[in-house]
Amino acid sequence: MESPLVVIKDVSFQYDSQESLALNQINMEVYEGEWLAIVGHNGSGKSTLARLLNGLQFPKEGSITVAGITLAEETIWDIRRQIGMVFQNPDNQFVGTTVQDDVAFGLENNGIPVDVMSERVVDALKKVNMDSFLDQEPHHLSGGQKQRVAIAGVLALKPSIIILDEATSMLDPRGRAEVIETIMKLQKQDKITVISITHDLEEASRADRIIVMNKGEVYREGTPNEIFLMDEELIKLGLDIPFPIKMSNKLREKGISLGQQYLTEEELVAGLWTSHSKM
Amino acid sequence: MDISLKNVEYRYSADTPFERLAIQDVNIDISSGSYTAIIGHTGSGKSTVLQHLNALLKPTKGTVFIGNREIKAGRKEKNLKGIREKVGIVFQFPEHQLFEETVEKDICFGPLNFGVSETEAKKRANEAIKQVGLSEEILEKSPFDLSGGQMRRVAIAGVLAMEPECIVLDEPTAGLDPRGRKEIMDLFYKLHQERDLATVLVTHSMEDAARYADEIVIMHKGTVLQKGTPNEIFSDPERLLAHGLDVPDVVRFQLRIEKTFQTKFDRICLKEDELINMLAAFLKRRGAQ
Ligand SMILES: Nc1ncnc2c1ncn2[C@@H]1O[C@H](COP(=O)(O)OP(=O)(O)OP(=O)(O)O)[C@@H](O)[C@H]1O
Ligand SMILES: Nc1ncnc2c1ncn2[C@@H]1O[C@H](COP(=O)(O)OP(=O)(O)OP(=O)(O)O)[C@@H](O)[C@H]1O
Ligand SMILES: [Mg+2]
Ligand SMILES: [Mg+2]
Numbered sequence: 001m002e003s004p005l006v007v008i009k010d011v012s013f014q015y016d017s018q019e020s021l022a023l024n025q026i027n028m029e030v031y032e033g034e035w036l037a038i039v040g041h042n043g044s045g046k047s048t049l050a051r052l053l054n055g056l057q058f059p060k061e062g063s064i065t066v067a068g069i070t071l072a073e074e075t076i077w078d079i080r081r082q083i084g085m086v087f088q089n090p091d092n093q094f095v096g097t098t099v100q101d102d103v104a105f106g107l108e109n110n111g112i113p114v115d116v117m118s119e120r121v122v123d124a125l126k127k128v129n130m131d132s133f134l135d136q137e138p139h140h141l142s143g144g145q146k147q148r149v150a151i152a153g154v155l156a157l158k159p160s161i162i163i164l165d166e167a168t169s170m171l172d173p174r175g176r177a178e179v180i181e182t183i184m185k186l187q188k189q190d191k192i193t194v195i196s197i198t199h200d201l202e203e204a205s206r207a208d209r210i211i212v213m214n215k216g217e218v219y220r221e222g223t224p225n226e227i228f229l230m231d232e233e234l235i236k237l238g239l240d241i242p243f244p245i246k247m248s249n250k251l252r253e254k255g256i257s258l259g260q261q262y263l264t265e266e267e268l269v270a271g272l273w274t275s276h277s278k279m
Numbered sequence: 280m281d282i283s284l285k286n287v288e289y290r291y292s293a294d295t296p297f298e299r300l301a302i303q304d305v306n307i308d309i310s311s312g313s314y315t316a317i318i319g320h321t322g323s324g325k326s327t328v329l330q331h332l333n334a335l336l337k338p339t340k341g342t343v344f345i346g347n348r349e350i351k352a353g354r355k356e357k358n359l360k361g362i363r364e365k366v367g368i369v370f371q372f373p374e375h376q377l378f379e380e381t382v383e384k385d386i387c388f389g390p391l392n393f394g395v396s397e398t399e400a401k402k403r404a405n406e407a408i409k410q411v412g413l414s415e416e417i418l419e420k421s422p423f424d425l426s427g428g429q430m431r432r433v434a435i436a437g438v439l440a441m442e443p444e445c446i447v448l449d450e451p452t453a454g455l456d457p458r459g460r461k462e463i464m465d466l467f468y469k470l471h472q473e474r475d476l477a478t479v480l481v482t483h484s485m486e487d488a489a490r491y492a493d494e495i496v497i498m499h500k501g502t503v504l505q506k507g508t509p510n511e512i513f514s515d516p517e518r519l520l521a522h523g524l525d526v527p528d529v530v531r532f533q534l535r536i537e538k539t540f541q542t543k544f545d546r547i548c549l550k551e552d553e554l555i556n557m558l559a560a561f562l563k564r565r566g567a568q
Contacts, residue, residue, distance in 0.1 A: 042429055042432070043426040088454065089374055140299075143449075143450065143453075144321030144322065145322050166427065166453075169454055172320055174523060199456050199457055238459065239456065239457050243532075247555065250552070250555045251555060254555060254556070255559070265531070266535070269535045270539070272562065276540075
C-alpha cells in the first residue's frame with residue numbers, strides 16, 4: 001500500500017471539563033484518495049477526532065501528521081489549507097449573510113482571485129442543487145438546505161482532504177444518496193481523500209474502509225465486508241446490521257441457501273436470481 | 280386535545296423584500312391520541328407546519344385550532360403559555376432548545392415554567408435522562424459540553440419532562456446512533472400507547488413512518504400532496520418514486536425482487552417478516568417446479 005496521507009499516532013485527548021478521556025491511544029492511518037467511514041455510538045469520540053485533525057483542539061499525547069507536516073500551533077494554517085470540514089451542525093459554520101457570500105468567504109480566505117471565485121461559488125452550489133438560493137440568508141433555510149450549503153462551502157474550496165461530520169443527516173434518503181454520489185465522483189476525479197463520520201450504515205457500506213469507534217478507542221478497522229460480518233456484535237456497539245444483511249439472515253433462517261454475504265440489495269437480489277433461476 | 284390546520288398559509292418575513300412563501304392551502308387534522316407522520320423533501324415545508332402546532336408561528340392566512348384555542352391570521356394572540364404546556368416540540372437542531380448551564384436545569388426549565396414544584400421537576404429530569412439512554416452523571420454537565428447525539432437526547436428528555444398532551448418531533452433521530460435511533464423511536468411509541476400521547480413525527484425514515492404512524496401526510500413544495508394510512512400511501516410505490524419520494528427499504532426490496540423475477544406478489548408488504556415469508560415460499564415453489 002502507498003504511504004499514508006494522514007497518520008494519527010498514540011493520540012489521547014481530554015476535555016478540561018471532563019473526568020475521563022474523550023480519545024484514548026488512537027492509532028489510525030488515512031490513505032490518499034480513499035473514502036474512509038468512521039462509525040460509532042454517540043459520544044464515542046468521532047467529532048473530537050475531527051476537531052483534532054483540523055487543529056481546533058490539540059492532542060494531550062501523541063502526534064498527528066498530515067501530508068508529512070506534523071500538526072502544531074505553527075503549522076495549523078498549512079494543514080487547514082488542505083482540509084475542508086463540514087461540521088455536525090451547519091449553523092455553527094455559517095459566516096456570510098447570504099448563501100453565496102458564505103460559500104465565497106472560505107475562498108476569499110484562501111486568496112482565490114475574485115473572477116475565479118464567483119464561478120466556483122455558483123458551480124459548487126449547483127452541485128448540491130442550491131443555486132436558486134444565492135441571496136437567501138443561510139440561517140433562514142430549512143435543515144436539509146443548510147446542510148447542502150455547508151457542503152457546497154467545502155466543495156468550492158477544492159481541498160485535498162474532506163471531513164464530513166454527519167454532513168447529510170438531515171437530507172431525505174434520495175437527496176442523501178445524490179449528494180454522496182456527487183462527492184464520490186469528485187473524489188475519484190480529483191483524487192480527494194474523504195473521511196466521513198456517519199451513522200448511516202448504507203453510506204458506510206459504500207466506503208473503501210470503515211473504522212469503528214467505541215468509548216474513545218478504535219474498536220476495529222476493516223473493509224465494509226469485514227466490518228458487517230460482525231453481525232450481532234454491531235448492535236452491542238450501538239450500531240445495527242445493514243438491511244441487505246438482515247434480509248439475508250432472515251432468508252437463511254427460512255431455509256433459503258445463500259452462497260455468500262451480500263452488502264447491497266442489488267447483489268442480494270442478483271444472488272437469489274442466479275441460485276433460483278436455473279432450476 | 281385536537282389540533283387542526285385549516286387552509287393555512289405561511290410567509291416568512293411577510294411584507295418585506297425577503298418575503299418567502301413556505302406553505303399554502305395546508306389542511307391537516309391531528310386528533311387526540313393519534314400518531315401522524317409527515318414526510319417530504321428538503322424544503323417542502325415540514326418544519327414550518329410543525330411550528331404552527333404550538334403557535335410558534337402564526338399563519339399568514341387561514342386558521343389553526345389548538346384544543347379550544349383558535350389562532351387566526353392577522354389577529355394578535357395573548358397568553359400562549361397554556362398551549363406551550365400541552366404541545367411539546369423537539370426541534371430539528373437540538374442546540375436551538377438548550378440554553379441552561381447544566382443539563383438538569385435545562386430539563387427542569389419547562390416543568391418549572393409551567394408551575395411544577397422543584398422536587399417534582401428534578402424527579403422528572405432524573406427519570407427522563409434515563410429514558411433517553413443517558414446516565415444520571417450527565418445531569419451535572421453543561422449541555423454544550425456534549426456530543427451531537429447526547430445533545431439530541433437531552434433535548435428530547437426536556438420535552439418528555441414537560442409531560443405534554445401532544446409531542447411534536449422534528450427529525451428526532453438525526454444524529455443518533457443506529458441503536459439509539461431504534462430505542463428512542465420505541466420509547467415514543469410506548470408513551471404514545473401508554474399515555475395516549477398524540478404524536479406528530481417529521482421523518483426522513485420511511486421505515487419509521489410505515490411502522491409507527493396511523494396516518495402519513497406527504498408535503499410537497501409547500502402543499503399537502505397526499506394523506507392516508509401507511510398501507511394506502513405505500514400501496515402505490517411507483518407513484519411515490521415518480522415524485523422523487525422514497526419508500527421503505529422493505530418495499531424497495533420487494534419491487535426489485537418482482538422486477539428481477541418478473542412477477543408480482545399479491546400485496547405490498549410493509550413488514551420485513553411478512554415479505555420474507557412470502558419470498559421464501561415463492562423461492563421454494565420455484566425450486567420445486
Ligand atoms: N465541547 C466539549 N466539552 C467537553 N466535553 C465534550 C465536548 N464535546 C464532546 N465532549 C465529550 O467527549 C466525548 C466524545 O464526544 P464526541 O463529540 O467526540 O462524540 P461523537 O462520537 O462525535 O458522538 P455523536 O455521535 O453523538 O456526535 C463525549 O463523552 C462528550 O460528552
Ligand atoms: N426562517 C426562514 N426565513 C425564510 N425562509 C425560510 C425560513 N425557514 C425556512 N424557510 C424556507 O421555507 C421553505 C420550507 O422550509 P421548512 O424548513 O419548512 O422545510 P422542511 O420541509 O422542514 O425541510 P428539511 O427537510 O430540509 O428540514 C424552504 O424553502 C425554506 O428555504
Ligand atoms: Mg459527533
Ligand atoms: Mg425541517
